[in-house]
Amino acid sequence: MDTALELDHVTRTYGRGPHAVHALHGLNARLYAHSLSAVMGPSGSGKSTFLQCAAGLDRPTSGTVRLAGREVSAMRERELTRLRRERIGFVFQSFNLLPTLTAQENVLLPLRLDGKRRDPVRARxxxxxxxxxxxxxxxxxxxxxxxQQRVAIARALITEPDIVFADEPTGALDKDTAADVLGLLRESVSAYGATVVVVTHDPAVAARADRVLRLADGRLAEETARVPA
Incomplete structure:
Protein backbone atom coordinates (compact mmCIF):
# COMPACT_ATOMS: atom_id res chain seq x y z
CA MET A 1 0.00 0.00 0.00
CA ASP A 2 1.22 3.49 -0.86
CA THR A 3 1.85 5.80 2.07
CA ALA A 4 -0.19 9.02 1.89
CA LEU A 5 0.94 10.59 5.15
CA GLU A 6 3.83 9.88 7.47
CA LEU A 7 4.73 11.53 10.77
CA ASP A 8 8.18 10.65 12.07
CA HIS A 9 9.00 11.51 15.70
CA VAL A 10 6.82 14.61 15.55
CA THR A 11 6.84 16.81 18.63
CA ARG A 12 4.91 20.04 19.03
CA THR A 13 5.51 22.23 22.06
CA TYR A 14 3.82 25.56 22.72
CA GLY A 15 5.66 28.00 24.98
CA ARG A 16 8.82 27.51 26.98
CA GLY A 17 9.97 26.65 30.46
CA PRO A 18 7.71 25.28 33.19
CA HIS A 19 4.56 26.56 31.47
CA ALA A 20 5.26 24.86 28.13
CA VAL A 21 2.46 22.74 26.71
CA HIS A 22 3.56 19.52 25.01
CA ALA A 23 0.79 18.78 22.53
CA LEU A 24 2.61 15.98 20.66
CA HIS A 25 5.40 13.78 22.03
CA GLY A 26 7.58 12.11 19.38
CA LEU A 27 4.55 10.84 17.47
CA ASN A 28 5.07 8.21 14.78
CA ALA A 29 2.19 7.46 12.41
CA ARG A 30 1.69 6.20 8.87
CA LEU A 31 -1.58 6.46 6.95
CA TYR A 32 -2.21 4.86 3.58
CA ALA A 33 -3.53 6.13 0.26
CA HIS A 34 -7.08 5.38 -0.90
CA SER A 35 -8.35 4.75 2.60
CA LEU A 36 -10.40 6.35 5.37
CA SER A 37 -8.44 6.83 8.58
CA ALA A 38 -9.82 8.10 11.87
CA VAL A 39 -7.74 9.95 14.46
CA MET A 40 -9.46 9.76 17.84
CA GLY A 41 -8.89 10.62 21.46
CA PRO A 42 -10.30 12.67 24.33
CA SER A 43 -10.01 16.45 24.54
CA GLY A 44 -6.37 17.45 25.00
CA SER A 45 -5.06 14.23 23.44
CA GLY A 46 -3.42 16.07 20.53
CA LYS A 47 -5.96 15.42 17.76
CA SER A 48 -6.19 19.02 16.58
CA THR A 49 -2.42 19.48 16.72
CA PHE A 50 -2.02 16.28 14.72
CA LEU A 51 -4.22 17.72 11.98
CA GLN A 52 -2.51 21.12 12.06
CA CYS A 53 0.96 19.60 11.66
CA ALA A 54 -0.09 16.91 9.18
CA ALA A 55 -1.81 19.42 6.89
CA GLY A 56 0.97 21.98 6.98
CA LEU A 57 -1.10 24.49 8.95
CA ASP A 58 1.44 24.39 11.79
CA ARG A 59 5.08 23.35 11.98
CA PRO A 60 6.28 20.68 14.40
CA THR A 61 8.86 21.68 16.97
CA SER A 62 10.86 18.64 15.86
CA GLY A 63 10.40 15.62 13.63
CA THR A 64 9.23 15.38 10.02
CA VAL A 65 5.89 15.25 8.20
CA ARG A 66 5.74 13.75 4.70
CA LEU A 67 2.72 14.04 2.47
CA ALA A 68 2.74 11.87 -0.66
CA GLY A 69 6.51 11.56 -0.24
CA ARG A 70 7.13 15.31 0.11
CA GLU A 71 8.52 16.69 3.37
CA VAL A 72 5.91 19.23 4.39
CA SER A 73 7.72 20.24 7.57
CA ALA A 74 10.68 21.59 5.57
CA MET A 75 8.70 23.69 3.08
CA ARG A 76 8.68 27.48 2.97
CA GLU A 77 5.38 29.25 3.51
CA ARG A 78 4.80 29.91 -0.18
CA GLU A 79 5.33 26.24 -0.99
CA LEU A 80 2.96 25.24 1.81
CA THR A 81 0.27 27.60 0.54
CA ARG A 82 0.48 26.11 -2.94
CA LEU A 83 0.49 22.57 -1.53
CA ARG A 84 -2.64 23.22 0.51
CA ARG A 85 -4.44 24.75 -2.46
CA GLU A 86 -3.49 22.08 -4.98
CA ARG A 87 -3.01 18.83 -3.09
CA ILE A 88 -5.03 19.03 0.14
CA GLY A 89 -8.77 19.30 0.75
CA PHE A 90 -10.34 20.45 4.02
CA VAL A 91 -13.73 19.77 5.60
CA PHE A 92 -14.53 21.51 8.90
CA GLN A 93 -17.19 21.12 11.57
CA SER A 94 -18.40 24.69 10.93
CA PHE A 95 -18.62 24.11 7.13
CA ASN A 96 -16.72 27.39 6.38
CA LEU A 97 -18.86 28.27 3.38
CA LEU A 98 -19.05 31.88 2.20
CA PRO A 99 -22.66 32.97 2.81
CA THR A 100 -22.82 35.35 -0.17
CA LEU A 101 -21.79 32.67 -2.67
CA THR A 102 -23.99 29.96 -4.15
CA ALA A 103 -23.23 26.28 -3.58
CA GLN A 104 -21.65 26.13 -7.04
CA GLU A 105 -19.50 29.19 -6.36
CA ASN A 106 -18.37 27.78 -3.00
CA VAL A 107 -17.34 24.52 -4.67
CA LEU A 108 -15.35 26.41 -7.31
CA LEU A 109 -13.64 28.68 -4.76
CA PRO A 110 -10.41 26.61 -4.45
CA LEU A 111 -9.92 26.80 -8.24
CA ARG A 112 -10.65 30.52 -8.21
CA LEU A 113 -8.11 31.17 -5.45
CA ASP A 114 -5.49 29.20 -7.36
CA GLY A 115 -6.11 31.10 -10.57
CA LYS A 116 -7.44 28.06 -12.41
CA ARG A 117 -10.30 27.94 -14.88
CA ARG A 118 -13.64 27.61 -13.16
CA ASP A 119 -15.81 24.99 -14.79
CA PRO A 120 -19.49 25.30 -13.77
CA VAL A 121 -20.34 21.97 -15.38
CA ARG A 122 -17.70 20.24 -13.29
CA ALA A 123 -18.99 21.91 -10.13
CA ARG A 124 -22.57 20.86 -10.84
CA GLN A 148 -23.92 22.59 3.73
CA GLN A 149 -21.50 19.86 4.78
CA ARG A 150 -22.11 18.13 1.46
CA VAL A 151 -21.15 21.35 -0.32
CA ALA A 152 -18.00 21.47 1.81
CA ILE A 153 -17.12 17.90 0.81
CA ALA A 154 -17.68 18.73 -2.88
CA ARG A 155 -15.42 21.76 -2.45
CA ALA A 156 -12.74 19.59 -0.84
CA LEU A 157 -12.84 17.09 -3.71
CA ILE A 158 -13.03 19.51 -6.66
CA THR A 159 -9.23 19.83 -6.95
CA GLU A 160 -8.76 16.03 -6.81
CA PRO A 161 -6.41 16.38 -3.83
CA ASP A 162 -3.89 13.82 -2.61
CA ILE A 163 -5.58 13.85 0.79
CA VAL A 164 -8.65 15.29 2.50
CA PHE A 165 -8.52 16.28 6.15
CA ALA A 166 -11.91 16.38 7.88
CA ASP A 167 -11.96 18.03 11.31
CA GLU A 168 -14.97 16.81 13.32
CA PRO A 169 -17.10 16.83 10.14
CA THR A 170 -20.14 15.33 11.89
CA GLY A 171 -19.86 17.29 15.14
CA ALA A 172 -22.52 19.89 14.28
CA LEU A 173 -25.00 17.42 12.78
CA ASP A 174 -27.75 15.24 14.18
CA LYS A 175 -27.21 11.49 14.30
CA ASP A 176 -28.97 10.60 11.05
CA THR A 177 -27.42 13.45 9.06
CA ALA A 178 -24.00 12.63 10.50
CA ALA A 179 -24.39 9.06 9.30
CA ASP A 180 -25.21 10.32 5.80
CA VAL A 181 -22.14 12.57 5.72
CA LEU A 182 -19.94 9.78 7.03
CA GLY A 183 -21.28 7.50 4.33
CA LEU A 184 -20.42 10.13 1.74
CA LEU A 185 -16.82 10.33 3.01
CA ARG A 186 -16.65 6.54 2.92
CA GLU A 187 -17.98 6.58 -0.65
CA SER A 188 -15.40 9.15 -1.72
CA VAL A 189 -12.76 6.55 -0.87
CA SER A 190 -14.40 3.54 -2.49
CA ALA A 191 -15.86 5.25 -5.56
CA TYR A 192 -13.35 8.01 -6.30
CA GLY A 193 -10.13 6.72 -4.75
CA ALA A 194 -9.80 9.58 -2.29
CA THR A 195 -7.59 9.48 0.80
CA VAL A 196 -9.47 10.81 3.83
CA VAL A 197 -8.24 11.49 7.37
CA VAL A 198 -11.00 12.27 9.87
CA VAL A 199 -10.15 13.82 13.21
CA THR A 200 -13.07 13.00 15.50
CA HIS A 201 -14.37 11.85 18.84
CA ASP A 202 -17.31 10.05 17.23
CA PRO A 203 -17.10 6.23 17.60
CA ALA A 204 -19.35 5.86 14.54
CA VAL A 205 -16.46 7.16 12.44
CA ALA A 206 -14.12 4.52 13.86
CA ALA A 207 -16.63 1.84 12.91
CA ARG A 208 -16.44 2.90 9.24
CA ALA A 209 -12.70 3.66 9.06
CA ASP A 210 -10.04 1.42 7.53
CA ARG A 211 -7.57 2.42 10.22
CA VAL A 212 -8.01 4.04 13.63
CA LEU A 213 -5.31 5.93 15.50
CA ARG A 214 -6.09 6.65 19.14
CA LEU A 215 -4.10 9.42 20.77
CA ALA A 216 -3.55 10.01 24.47
CA ASP A 217 -1.46 12.82 25.96
CA GLY A 218 0.08 13.58 22.57
CA ARG A 219 1.19 10.01 21.93
CA LEU A 220 -0.10 7.20 19.77
CA ALA A 221 -1.74 4.93 22.32
CA GLU A 222 -3.32 2.40 19.97
CA GLU A 223 -3.61 1.67 16.26
CA THR A 224 -6.13 -0.74 14.75
CA ALA A 225 -7.05 -1.74 11.22
CA ARG A 226 -10.52 -2.80 10.09
CA VAL A 227 -10.80 -6.44 9.13
CA PRO A 228 -12.69 -6.81 5.83
CA ALA A 229 -16.02 -8.58 6.15
Missing part, protein backbone atom coordinates in the same frame (compact mmCIF):
# COMPACT_ATOMS: atom_id res chain seq x y z
CA UNK A 125 -21.41 17.32 -11.52
CA UNK A 126 -19.56 17.28 -8.18
CA UNK A 127 -22.64 18.60 -6.37
CA UNK A 128 -24.71 15.86 -7.98
CA UNK A 129 -22.20 13.29 -6.70
CA UNK A 130 -22.80 14.45 -3.13
CA UNK A 131 -26.58 14.38 -3.55
CA UNK A 132 -27.22 18.06 -4.28
CA UNK A 133 -28.35 17.94 -7.87
CA UNK A 134 -30.52 20.97 -8.54
CA UNK A 135 -29.18 22.99 -5.58
CA UNK A 136 -26.18 24.61 -7.32
CA UNK A 137 -27.73 28.10 -7.13
CA UNK A 138 -28.74 27.87 -3.46
CA UNK A 139 -26.83 29.91 -0.90
CA UNK A 140 -25.71 28.36 2.42
CA UNK A 141 -28.54 30.04 4.31
CA UNK A 142 -31.02 28.16 2.12
CA UNK A 143 -29.47 24.77 2.89
CA UNK A 144 -29.67 22.51 5.93
CA UNK A 145 -26.57 21.74 7.99
CA UNK A 146 -26.17 18.38 6.29
CA UNK A 147 -26.51 19.94 2.86
Missing amino acids: RMLARVGLEGRADARPGELSGGQ
Whole structure:
Protein backbone atom coordinates (compact mmCIF):
# COMPACT_ATOMS: atom_id res chain seq x y z
CA MET A 1 0.00 0.00 0.00
CA ASP A 2 1.22 3.49 -0.86
CA THR A 3 1.85 5.80 2.07
CA ALA A 4 -0.19 9.02 1.89
CA LEU A 5 0.94 10.59 5.15
CA GLU A 6 3.83 9.88 7.47
CA LEU A 7 4.73 11.53 10.77
CA ASP A 8 8.18 10.65 12.07
CA HIS A 9 9.00 11.51 15.70
CA VAL A 10 6.82 14.61 15.55
CA THR A 11 6.84 16.81 18.63
CA ARG A 12 4.91 20.04 19.03
CA THR A 13 5.51 22.23 22.06
CA TYR A 14 3.82 25.56 22.72
CA GLY A 15 5.66 28.00 24.98
CA ARG A 16 8.82 27.51 26.98
CA GLY A 17 9.97 26.65 30.46
CA PRO A 18 7.71 25.28 33.19
CA HIS A 19 4.56 26.56 31.47
CA ALA A 20 5.26 24.86 28.13
CA VAL A 21 2.46 22.74 26.71
CA HIS A 22 3.56 19.52 25.01
CA ALA A 23 0.79 18.78 22.53
CA LEU A 24 2.61 15.98 20.66
CA HIS A 25 5.40 13.78 22.03
CA GLY A 26 7.58 12.11 19.38
CA LEU A 27 4.55 10.84 17.47
CA ASN A 28 5.07 8.21 14.78
CA ALA A 29 2.19 7.46 12.41
CA ARG A 30 1.69 6.20 8.87
CA LEU A 31 -1.58 6.46 6.95
CA TYR A 32 -2.21 4.86 3.58
CA ALA A 33 -3.53 6.13 0.26
CA HIS A 34 -7.08 5.38 -0.90
CA SER A 35 -8.35 4.75 2.60
CA LEU A 36 -10.40 6.35 5.37
CA SER A 37 -8.44 6.83 8.58
CA ALA A 38 -9.82 8.10 11.87
CA VAL A 39 -7.74 9.95 14.46
CA MET A 40 -9.46 9.76 17.84
CA GLY A 41 -8.89 10.62 21.46
CA PRO A 42 -10.30 12.67 24.33
CA SER A 43 -10.01 16.45 24.54
CA GLY A 44 -6.37 17.45 25.00
CA SER A 45 -5.06 14.23 23.44
CA GLY A 46 -3.42 16.07 20.53
CA LYS A 47 -5.96 15.42 17.76
CA SER A 48 -6.19 19.02 16.58
CA THR A 49 -2.42 19.48 16.72
CA PHE A 50 -2.02 16.28 14.72
CA LEU A 51 -4.22 17.72 11.98
CA GLN A 52 -2.51 21.12 12.06
CA CYS A 53 0.96 19.60 11.66
CA ALA A 54 -0.09 16.91 9.18
CA ALA A 55 -1.81 19.42 6.89
CA GLY A 56 0.97 21.98 6.98
CA LEU A 57 -1.10 24.49 8.95
CA ASP A 58 1.44 24.39 11.79
CA ARG A 59 5.08 23.35 11.98
CA PRO A 60 6.28 20.68 14.40
CA THR A 61 8.86 21.68 16.97
CA SER A 62 10.86 18.64 15.86
CA GLY A 63 10.40 15.62 13.63
CA THR A 64 9.23 15.38 10.02
CA VAL A 65 5.89 15.25 8.20
CA ARG A 66 5.74 13.75 4.70
CA LEU A 67 2.72 14.04 2.47
CA ALA A 68 2.74 11.87 -0.66
CA GLY A 69 6.51 11.56 -0.24
CA ARG A 70 7.13 15.31 0.11
CA GLU A 71 8.52 16.69 3.37
CA VAL A 72 5.91 19.23 4.39
CA SER A 73 7.72 20.24 7.57
CA ALA A 74 10.68 21.59 5.57
CA MET A 75 8.70 23.69 3.08
CA ARG A 76 8.68 27.48 2.97
CA GLU A 77 5.38 29.25 3.51
CA ARG A 78 4.80 29.91 -0.18
CA GLU A 79 5.33 26.24 -0.99
CA LEU A 80 2.96 25.24 1.81
CA THR A 81 0.27 27.60 0.54
CA ARG A 82 0.48 26.11 -2.94
CA LEU A 83 0.49 22.57 -1.53
CA ARG A 84 -2.64 23.22 0.51
CA ARG A 85 -4.44 24.75 -2.46
CA GLU A 86 -3.49 22.08 -4.98
CA ARG A 87 -3.01 18.83 -3.09
CA ILE A 88 -5.03 19.03 0.14
CA GLY A 89 -8.77 19.30 0.75
CA PHE A 90 -10.34 20.45 4.02
CA VAL A 91 -13.73 19.77 5.60
CA PHE A 92 -14.53 21.51 8.90
CA GLN A 93 -17.19 21.12 11.57
CA SER A 94 -18.40 24.69 10.93
CA PHE A 95 -18.62 24.11 7.13
CA ASN A 96 -16.72 27.39 6.38
CA LEU A 97 -18.86 28.27 3.38
CA LEU A 98 -19.05 31.88 2.20
CA PRO A 99 -22.66 32.97 2.81
CA THR A 100 -22.82 35.35 -0.17
CA LEU A 101 -21.79 32.67 -2.67
CA THR A 102 -23.99 29.96 -4.15
CA ALA A 103 -23.23 26.28 -3.58
CA GLN A 104 -21.65 26.13 -7.04
CA GLU A 105 -19.50 29.19 -6.36
CA ASN A 106 -18.37 27.78 -3.00
CA VAL A 107 -17.34 24.52 -4.67
CA LEU A 108 -15.35 26.41 -7.31
CA LEU A 109 -13.64 28.68 -4.76
CA PRO A 110 -10.41 26.61 -4.45
CA LEU A 111 -9.92 26.80 -8.24
CA ARG A 112 -10.65 30.52 -8.21
CA LEU A 113 -8.11 31.17 -5.45
CA ASP A 114 -5.49 29.20 -7.36
CA GLY A 115 -6.11 31.10 -10.57
CA LYS A 116 -7.44 28.06 -12.41
CA ARG A 117 -10.30 27.94 -14.88
CA ARG A 118 -13.64 27.61 -13.16
CA ASP A 119 -15.81 24.99 -14.79
CA PRO A 120 -19.49 25.30 -13.77
CA VAL A 121 -20.34 21.97 -15.38
CA ARG A 122 -17.70 20.24 -13.29
CA ALA A 123 -18.99 21.91 -10.13
CA ARG A 124 -22.57 20.86 -10.84
CA ARG A 125 -21.41 17.32 -11.52
CA MET A 126 -19.56 17.28 -8.18
CA LEU A 127 -22.64 18.60 -6.37
CA ALA A 128 -24.71 15.86 -7.98
CA ARG A 129 -22.20 13.29 -6.70
CA VAL A 130 -22.80 14.45 -3.13
CA GLY A 131 -26.58 14.38 -3.55
CA LEU A 132 -27.22 18.06 -4.28
CA GLU A 133 -28.35 17.94 -7.87
CA GLY A 134 -30.52 20.97 -8.54
CA ARG A 135 -29.18 22.99 -5.58
CA ALA A 136 -26.18 24.61 -7.32
CA ASP A 137 -27.73 28.10 -7.13
CA ALA A 138 -28.74 27.87 -3.46
CA ARG A 139 -26.83 29.91 -0.90
CA PRO A 140 -25.71 28.36 2.42
CA GLY A 141 -28.54 30.04 4.31
CA GLU A 142 -31.02 28.16 2.12
CA LEU A 143 -29.47 24.77 2.89
CA SER A 144 -29.67 22.51 5.93
CA GLY A 145 -26.57 21.74 7.99
CA GLY A 146 -26.17 18.38 6.29
CA GLN A 147 -26.51 19.94 2.86
CA GLN A 148 -23.92 22.59 3.73
CA GLN A 149 -21.50 19.86 4.78
CA ARG A 150 -22.11 18.13 1.46
CA VAL A 151 -21.15 21.35 -0.32
CA ALA A 152 -18.00 21.47 1.81
CA ILE A 153 -17.12 17.90 0.81
CA ALA A 154 -17.68 18.73 -2.88
CA ARG A 155 -15.42 21.76 -2.45
CA ALA A 156 -12.74 19.59 -0.84
CA LEU A 157 -12.84 17.09 -3.71
CA ILE A 158 -13.03 19.51 -6.66
CA THR A 159 -9.23 19.83 -6.95
CA GLU A 160 -8.76 16.03 -6.81
CA PRO A 161 -6.41 16.38 -3.83
CA ASP A 162 -3.89 13.82 -2.61
CA ILE A 163 -5.58 13.85 0.79
CA VAL A 164 -8.65 15.29 2.50
CA PHE A 165 -8.52 16.28 6.15
CA ALA A 166 -11.91 16.38 7.88
CA ASP A 167 -11.96 18.03 11.31
CA GLU A 168 -14.97 16.81 13.32
CA PRO A 169 -17.10 16.83 10.14
CA THR A 170 -20.14 15.33 11.89
CA GLY A 171 -19.86 17.29 15.14
CA ALA A 172 -22.52 19.89 14.28
CA LEU A 173 -25.00 17.42 12.78
CA ASP A 174 -27.75 15.24 14.18
CA LYS A 175 -27.21 11.49 14.30
CA ASP A 176 -28.97 10.60 11.05
CA THR A 177 -27.42 13.45 9.06
CA ALA A 178 -24.00 12.63 10.50
CA ALA A 179 -24.39 9.06 9.30
CA ASP A 180 -25.21 10.32 5.80
CA VAL A 181 -22.14 12.57 5.72
CA LEU A 182 -19.94 9.78 7.03
CA GLY A 183 -21.28 7.50 4.33
CA LEU A 184 -20.42 10.13 1.74
CA LEU A 185 -16.82 10.33 3.01
CA ARG A 186 -16.65 6.54 2.92
CA GLU A 187 -17.98 6.58 -0.65
CA SER A 188 -15.40 9.15 -1.72
CA VAL A 189 -12.76 6.55 -0.87
CA SER A 190 -14.40 3.54 -2.49
CA ALA A 191 -15.86 5.25 -5.56
CA TYR A 192 -13.35 8.01 -6.30
CA GLY A 193 -10.13 6.72 -4.75
CA ALA A 194 -9.80 9.58 -2.29
CA THR A 195 -7.59 9.48 0.80
CA VAL A 196 -9.47 10.81 3.83
CA VAL A 197 -8.24 11.49 7.37
CA VAL A 198 -11.00 12.27 9.87
CA VAL A 199 -10.15 13.82 13.21
CA THR A 200 -13.07 13.00 15.50
CA HIS A 201 -14.37 11.85 18.84
CA ASP A 202 -17.31 10.05 17.23
CA PRO A 203 -17.10 6.23 17.60
CA ALA A 204 -19.35 5.86 14.54
CA VAL A 205 -16.46 7.16 12.44
CA ALA A 206 -14.12 4.52 13.86
CA ALA A 207 -16.63 1.84 12.91
CA ARG A 208 -16.44 2.90 9.24
CA ALA A 209 -12.70 3.66 9.06
CA ASP A 210 -10.04 1.42 7.53
CA ARG A 211 -7.57 2.42 10.22
CA VAL A 212 -8.01 4.04 13.63
CA LEU A 213 -5.31 5.93 15.50
CA ARG A 214 -6.09 6.65 19.14
CA LEU A 215 -4.10 9.42 20.77
CA ALA A 216 -3.55 10.01 24.47
CA ASP A 217 -1.46 12.82 25.96
CA GLY A 218 0.08 13.58 22.57
CA ARG A 219 1.19 10.01 21.93
CA LEU A 220 -0.10 7.20 19.77
CA ALA A 221 -1.74 4.93 22.32
CA GLU A 222 -3.32 2.40 19.97
CA GLU A 223 -3.61 1.67 16.26
CA THR A 224 -6.13 -0.74 14.75
CA ALA A 225 -7.05 -1.74 11.22
CA ARG A 226 -10.52 -2.80 10.09
CA VAL A 227 -10.80 -6.44 9.13
CA PRO A 228 -12.69 -6.81 5.83
CA ALA A 229 -16.02 -8.58 6.15
